Amino acid sequence: MSEVSPPGAHHEVFTAWAKQQGVQVNAVGPANISGLGLGIIAQRRIEAGELLCDVPASVLLTINTIPEDFKKLHEGITVHGLLASFLAFGGPDTFKFSCWKNTWPSMQDFQESMPILWPSFMREPLDNHGNPHYTIGQREDLAFILPPAVAGRWAHDQMREFWKIRDTAPLYRQEKKLKADWDVVSRVFPLETLPVYTYYWLIVNTRSFYFEVSGSEVAQNHDDCMVLCPFVDYFNHSDHGCRVDFSEKGYTVTSDRMYDVGEQIFTSYGSHSNDFLLCEYGFILENNRYDCLPLDDFFSGKRINGNSKKSLEKAGYFGNYTLDSDGVCFRTQVAIRRQALNTYHWKKFMAGVDTEDEETRVAVVTLLHNRILLPYEREAEEALQHLEMTGNAIPPGAKATLITRWKQIRQMIQQALLVHEFRRR
Numbered sequence: 001m002s003e004v005s006p007p008g009a010h011h012e013v014f015t016a017w018a019k020q021q022g023v024q025v026n027a028v029g030p031a032n033i034s035g036l037g038l039g040i041i042a043q044r045r046i047e048a049g050e051l052l053c054d055v056p057a058s059v060l061l062t063i064n065t066i067p068e069d070f071k072k073l074h075e076g077i078t079v080h081g082l083l084a085s086f087l088a089f090g091g092p093d094t095f096k097f098s099c100w101k102n103t104w105p106s107m108q109d110f111q112e113s114m115p116i117l118w119p120s121f122m123r124e125p126l127d128n129h130g131n132p133h134y135t136i137g138q139r140e141d142l143a144f145i146l147p148p149a150v151a152g153r154w155a156h157d158q159m160r161e162f163w164k165i166r167d168t169a170p171l172y173r174q175e176k177k178l179k180a181d182w183d184v185v186s187r188v189f190p191l192e193t194l195p196v197y198t199y200y201w202l203i204v205n206t207r208s209f210y211f212e213v214s215g216s217e218v219a220q221n222h223d224d225c226m227v228l229c230p231f232v233d234y235f236n237h238s239d240h241g242c243r244v245d246f247s248e249k250g251y252t253v254t255s256d257r258m259y260d261v262g263e264q265i266f267t268s269y270g271s272h273s274n275d276f277l278l279c280e281y282g283f284i285l286e287n288n289r290y291d292c293l294p295l296d297d298f299f300s301g302k303r304i305n306g307n308s309k310k311s312l313e314k315a316g317y318f319g320n321y322t323l324d325s326d327g328v329c330f331r332t333q334v335a336i337r338r339q340a341l342n343t344y345h346w347k348k349f350m351a352g353v354d355t356e357d358e359e360t361r362v363a364v365v366t367l368l369h370n371r372i373l374l375p376y377e378r379e380a381e382e383a384l385q386h387l388e389m390t391g392n393a394i395p396p397g398a399k400a401t402l403i404t405r406w407k408q409i410r411q412m413i414q415q416a417l418l419v420h421e422f423r424r425r
């Protein structure tokens with residue numbers, strides 16, 4: 001169990017300020033929780049269904065909080081980028097948030113936890129056009145220690161041509177988004193620096209909530225519905241958590257079960273895999289019922305012939321292949337069988353009719369192992385070996401998280417090998 005200690009003066013000042021602003025807090029308070037930074041704990045026994053926090057809409061930091069003349073300077077920026085610019089360079093208009101800002105993590109905390117800030121040799125640098133300049137044939141061993149679902153690349157030679165998922169990889173998208181926002185902000189504030197902006201951009205990234213700002217009749221783009229919510233941003237994430245509701249009146253958090261005094265109370269940031277949590281929030285869960293590994297890359301490029309791709313597309317089974325603790329998903333099973341079975345047996349399989357004899361079953365399992373599971377397992381082994389060799393070259397927090405993550409990945413693959421009855425020769 002994590003160690004819990006009092007939060008410190010800044011947090012007491014902030015909590016008093018939040019209450020003055022109209023935030024209602026019932027039976028909970030912030031505390032220092034080892035390994036998680038700040039979090040929320042129960043101050044007495046709490047029953048299921050109790051209202052724990054009620055934050056009026058007037059207290060939220062939304063794009064409507066930002067003065068119009070400041071907004072106008074930032075044409076073309078995202079809501080994320082604008083909120084960050086306001087917090088970083090909004091001057092006296094932001095002074096009222098000072099005691100809230102004092103409760104936030106430091107840049108050093110982010111440097112340990114957020115992959116986007118890890119040393120450049122650990123990830124793909126971007127060229128002047130915002131594209132990664134990864135060149136086949138210029139492999140640097142240490143550049144492959146991020147999980148493929150974060151960095152969008154594979155380490156192993158056999159898999160290097162299948163790095164195309166980088167376009168959809170969270171880290172790549174995040175870097176592009178930050179760069180595009182900074183392009184706007186650096187024109188508005190040419191004397192300001194990227195590290196200062198990046199800090200507030202990451203504050204918004206890790207602490208914002210989904211909220212539809214009132215007054216907008218059109219459905220808002222999901223990415224535009226970002227707000228910061230004082231006090232509720234203390235809650236840490238779990239795959240099961242308290243109910244968080246919003247309406248035009250504001251935000252509420254309601255307990256999902258009974259909590260003992262001193263117990264940490266979580267909300268859920270969504271049904272995210274550990275690789276997503278690592279990239280977007282800088283942590284992974286020990287147990288995560290939503291954890292999975294994407295497998296699309298194994299069916300991209302030259303790995304799949306044109307006819308198989310077409311028939312999978314026609315059947316609605318092309319893409320979105322995953323592996324979780326139960327093994328590979330049904331979509332992956334269908335895709336693998338497209339390559340191992342004739343059309344008659346493949347269609348029967350999709351219809352849920354088992355026509356496979358022992359020989360076919362072995363062919364399918366062999367393909368699954370040789371094409372997907374064993375290369376992925378080798379990937380994990382290599383990453384763990386490289387991580388051992390990094391010494392002090394990477395931040396200790398980053399190293400510890402990556403070792404744990406690659407072990408989780410290896411464990412998931414090994415579990416899948418058992419589920420899919422692999423017999424090693």
Ligand SMILES: C[S@@+](CC[C@H](N)C(=O)[O-])C[C@H]1O[C@@H](n2cnc3c(N)ncnc32)[C@H](O)[C@@H]1O
Nearest residue numbers: 036037038206207233234235236237281282283
């Ligand atoms: C909304 S804030 C929660 C409060 C935060 N712990 C703090 O110190 O202010 C989100 C951040 O908390 C941390 N966090 C949230 N849930 C976590 C968890 N289950 N394990 C470890 N860190 C977590 C991550 O650093 C994440 O980016």
